[in-house]
Amino acid sequence: MNDIPVYTRSSLLVWSCRLVTLVWGLLGLAMAAMLSVAADLLLSIWWFVSILLMAVATGVAVIALEYRLRCDSCKRRFMFEDLGSKHRQARRRGSLTHWTSSVLDVLLSKSVTCIYCGQTFRVEHAAKA
Numbered sequence: 001m002n003d004i005p006v007y008t009r010s011s012l013l014v015w016s017c018r019l020v021t022l023v024w025g026l027l028g029l030a031m032a033a034m035l036s037v038a039a040d041l042l043l044s045i046w047w048f049v050s051i052l053l054m055a056v057a058t059g060v061a062v063i064a065l066e067y068r069l070r071c072d073s074c075k076r077r078f079m080f081e082d083l084g085s086k087h088r089q090a091r092r093r094g095s096l097t098h099w100t101s102s103v104l105d106v107l108l109s110k111s112v113t114c115i116y117c118g119q120t121f122r123v124e125h126a127a128k129a
């Protein structure tokens with residue numbers, strides 16, 4: 001594992017992935033608020049809209065962070081998945097998208113593989129971003 005280079009902006013990458021899970025959590029909460037039949041209808045709509053706005057705001061922050069992340073090797077923005085072809089080394093977890101797989105890789109296995117050049121990096125949160 002030590003021959004795998006450490007990604008230079010690991011901290012930024014980890015924080016953007018943590019915010020992604022926050023967005024997922026907020027979206028789940030918004031769905032729960034919308035589906036809440038026990039609560040007053042107007043109150044659940046208010047919660048739904050408020051939580052959804054928080055999710056959108058956090059999503060915008062994620063996009064701003066991920067825009068700053070470039071692959072150390074090929075310099076492409078590897079956290080932005082385009083519709084074009086990906087490198088054959090690019091990791092995918094099951095039927096999830098490359099981007100979703102990258103987010104989970106950063107958080108769960110502390111590594112990330114560039115979807116464009118296939119270079120794998122270790123993610124060390126203590127490293128300076």
Ligand SMILES: [Zn+2]
Pocket residue numbers: 071072073074075076078114115116117118119
């Ligand atoms: Zn790359």
